[in-house]
Amino acid sequence: MKRIEIKNLLERRDYNAQINVKGWVRTKRGSKNVAFIALNDGSTINNIQIVVDRNDNNADLLENINTGASLSVDGILVESTGTGQAVEVNATNIEILGKAHPDEYPIQPKKHTLEFLREKAHLRFRTNTFAAITRIRHSMIFAIHKFFNDRGFYNIHSPIITGSDAEGAGEMFQVTTLDLDNIPRTEEGEINYKKDFFGKIANLTVSGQLEAELAALALSKVYTFGPTFRAENSNTSRHLAEFWMIEPEVAFNDIHDNMDLAEDMLKFVIQYALDNCMDDLLFLSNRLQEEEKNKKADERSMELIEKLKFVLENPFERVSYTEAIDILRNSKPNKKKKFDYIIEGWGADLQSEHERYLVEKHFKKPVILTDYPKEIKAFYMKQNDDGKTVRAMDVLFPQIGEIIGGSQREENYEKLSKRMAEMEIPEESMWWFLETRKFGTVPHAGYGLGFERLMLFVTGMGNIRDVIAFPRTPLNLEF
RNA sequence: UCCUCCUUAGCUCAGUUGGUUAGAGCACCUGACUGUUAAUCAGGGUGUCCUAGGUUCAAGUCCUAGAGGAGGAGCCA
Numbered sequence: 001m002k003r004i005e006i007k008n009l010l011e012r013r014d015y016n017a018q019i020n021v022k023g024w025v026r027t028k029r030g031s032k033n034v035a036f037i038a039l040n041d042g043s044t045i046n047n048i049q050i051v052v053d054r055n056d057n058n059a060d061l062l063e064n065i066n067t068g069a070s071l072s073v074d075g076i077l078v079e080s081t082g083t084g085q086a087v088e089v090n091a092t093n094i095e096i097l098g099k100a101h102p103d104e105y106p107i108q109p110k111k112h113t114l115e116f117l118r119e120k121a122h123l124r125f126r127t128n129t130f131a132a133i134t135r136i137r138h139s140m141i142f143a144i145h146k147f148f149n150d151r152g153f154y155n156i157h158s159p160i161i162t163g164s165d166a167e168g169a170g171e172m173f174q175v176t177t178l179d180l181d182n183i184p185r186t187e188e189g190e191i192n193y194k195k196d197f198f199g200k201i202a203n204l205t206v207s208g209q210l211e212a213e214l215a216a217l218a219l220s221k222v223y224t225f226g227p228t229f230r231a232e233n234s235n236t237s238r239h240l241a242e243f244w245m246i247e248p249e250v251a252f253n254d255i256h257d258n259m260d261l262a263e264d265m266l267k268f269v270i271q272y273a274l275d276n277c278m279d280d281l282l283f284l285s286n287r288l289q290e291e292e293k294n295k296k297a298d299e300r301s302m303e304l305i306e307k308l309k310f311v312l313e314n315p316f317e318r319v320s321y322t323e324a325i326d327i328l329r330n331s332k333p334n335k336k337k338k339f340d341y342i343i344e345g346w347g348a349d350l351q352s353e354h355e356r357y358l359v360e361k362h363f364k365k366p367v368i369l370t371d372y373p374k375e376i377k378a379f380y381m382k383q384n385d386d387g388k389t390v391r392a393m394d395v396l397f398p399q400i401g402e403i404i405g406g407s408q409r410e411e412n413y414e415k416l417s418k419r420m421a422e423m424e425i426p427e428e429s430m431w432w433f434l435e436t437r438k439f440g441t442v443p444h445a446g447y448g449l450g451f452e453r454l455m456l457f458v459t460g461m462g463n464i465r466d467v468i469a470f471p472r473t474p475l476n477l478e479f
Numbered sequence: 480u481c482c483u484c485c486u487u488a489g490c491u492c493a494g495u496u497g498g499u500u501a502g503a504g505c506a507c508c509u510g511a512c513u514g515u516u517a518a519u520c521a522g523g524g525u526g527u528c529c530u531a532g533g534u535u536c537a538a539g540u541c542c543u544a545g546a547g548g549a550g551g552a553g554c555c556a
Contacts, residue, residue, distance in 0.1 A: 026517085027516085027517060027518095029514095029515045029516070029517090029518055032511090032512070032513070033513085033514090034513090034514065034515080035515090036514075036515050036516075036518090038516080038517090049515085049516080051514080051515095066507095067506085080514090081514060082514050082515065082516075083514095083516080084515085084516050085516085102489090102506065102507060103489070103506090103507065104489080105489090106489070106490075107490095108489080108490065108505075108506050108507095108517095109505090109506080109517045110490065110491075110504095110505050110506070110517065111490090111491070111505090111517090112490065112491080113490085113491075115548065115549070116490070116491090118548095119548090170554065170555065171554085207556095228556080230554085230555075230556085232480095232553095232554055232555075233480055233554085234480095234553085234554060234555075235480085235549095236550090236551080236552080236553090236554095236555095237549090237550080237551095238555085238556085239554080239555070239556085240556090243556070244556095245556060246556095340552080351552085351553090352551090352552075352553090353552095400556095401555095401556095402555070402556065403556075404556075405555075405556060448556055449556070450555085450556030451556085452556080453556060454556095463549090475547095
């Protein structure tokens, strides 16, 4: 008999139909005459209840049906006589596909800590929490592609291995096929990269932006969605060494178009989650509410679904860096010296505590900060006429901080070349990037969205290691 | 990389100013009961107290070093 997915089965009402379901046991509840098995196959967060009549013939069978075991169940779909579910399956035959010995199987029907489950990353998909996150993650991936596809964008696969060491976005992972026990040297005693696979130093990409710009300057509207690698020794709940980044790049867009695009995109994908993942969001919301009970009233955050709707319903606050500095300088925590870094004046880099103050205390909604001092931003950003600032835009979200970083790009060859020289970025490694400003240059803009940071916001999870299946962080590469 | 905190049963955690035999809930086993909802009730015993040293009559508890984890900061998405 063909297997029916539990998601579909739960919606059926054709009682007495013969069906087959396969899945993993979540719990088994004992009884003298009858046993109840909650079975889940990942198609939905909800389980199907399997009802088994106890008799002498199946005592051994039932003994081996423990949490985590996999089953194939033939049975009859019936209306449930109990409360808590509309339909259930009266089992006529159960085959145990794989046992899960209860003394050894670590995922038991109880609350486990997220830290514990991180150490069981191979099995944590089998928990409600991670299955829900995984389903939501899929929907978010799909929503992002849909958003851009619906608007005529082209998806670009930017390279994962790069020969450019000047992307300027952080420490890089080197890629080599050289024998590390016997490194070829030049006559001067330096490592001879001419003998390496590519004949030069190669690294994993830290950004697909530069390649996306090249494509945008022909196809007008493009985006990348790929893995990104940073070898920073970052040990926080917001950083990964390997993460996924979405980088749209649009020719003829200025910074205002760029902000509109970012805001539209975030709202689209959040709406998509509400429209398509409500079961899983409700589960995560309840889970969070349980945790919140242990917190003081003023530390509790907004309920998850309410929070998502709040973002949808309110325009993001657009504020220049200069205005933000004024707000911060006159803020209570600054005057009372509650900030670890006191804002003295214009030019200071904003710390996490300042961004949080603006988003969570002052504006109480997402904020887009623009026009930062050029000294604290990347070389490729469009220089404003004031000679001091660049057309950068950072989208700041409550709890997450910077979820998007972007800018209008400098399209003027001379200005870009001059800025690269000032920042000591070697032109010879970036000649191809500069040539786009030499031939048919146009104003353009783009940004990078950290996909896992979006996932943090949508799921309400607190640690980025719990919204990606196999997180890569310093000293962590088990799975 | 820096600061702070944590590591006790399979899991979640308690363990007093250093003091006798280290505890609870869940899971597991036995029994009862029952169309149950992480079923319930009764009984059963979990152990390298992270590791290695040290102080002490006595260390889960104090000290030193190491390992692992968490939170915050920096870097950033």
